[in-house]
Amino acid sequence: METEHVFKAVADHHRRRLLDSLARADGQTLTELCSSMPMSRIGVMKHLDILEQAGLITTSRVGREKLHYLNPAPLQNVDSWLGGYRRLWNERMDRLEDLINRTQSSEQAEEQIDAEP
Amino acid sequence: METEHVFKAVADHHRRRLLDSLARADGQTLTELCSSMPMSRIGVMKHLDILEQAGLITTSRVGREKLHYLNPAPLQNVDSWLGGYRRLWNERMDRLEDLINRTQSSEQAEEQIDAEP
């Protein structure tokens, strides 16, 4: 539930893969999720626990199997923190574009000079 | 440089605070950055090393002090991974709005019924 948990949860590529897998096919069982993971079932369980504690997945027991559902909402915390930086890298991009444009302009100017008889 | 390093670097609130601090005032020295951190100088140094290894900051030595500069570019990796989910939580939001609208509509309908003599 806390933002920090969301960041930590998402910091591991195995856990991101689990989320990605649920984004493609929601409501998978534990064993289904295991099938694409390079580790034991217990390992996957632990990762799922962390994701659940971060509020990124919810579960429901159906008979002998447990279904896992993606809840992307907490990712908005990450997104909003990132928001402040989106401006910054856009500004940098702008400055870079300016630089390129100015470089091209001066190259064109040089070409024109070269083209003179 | 690798995406995983960026996620790990950003997963710690102390390191996020350091980035936030540089976003406000770029080019701070180590001791300046330390002043707002609840830990020893060496602790801060280690966090800064991790941020630098992730490519999120660059440094330059000037005399006896080391200046730290923010480089937000690698955060785009996080942002683009997040991109796939932005769609999902918007859809959820839409469904929620629909639900609210439908609920309000039926409440209005009920009010109108109540208003009948």
Next chain:
DNA sequence: TTGACATGTAACCCTTTAGTTACATATAAT
């Protein structure tokens, strides 16, 4: 009711993380 399947719990192991203290080095200022 027995066997197969899906999940849960416990105990353990190794590595990494996050922090510390103590000491060393380089530069600025008096």
Next chain:
DNA sequence: ATTATATGTAACTAAAGGGTTACATGTCAA
């Protein structure tokens, strides 16, 4: 030249992470 300031390195510790094996439980199906 000496002292104060800014940073660097080494060695250590406690706790958390990420994984394992072994065993237990609950549920479906024949």
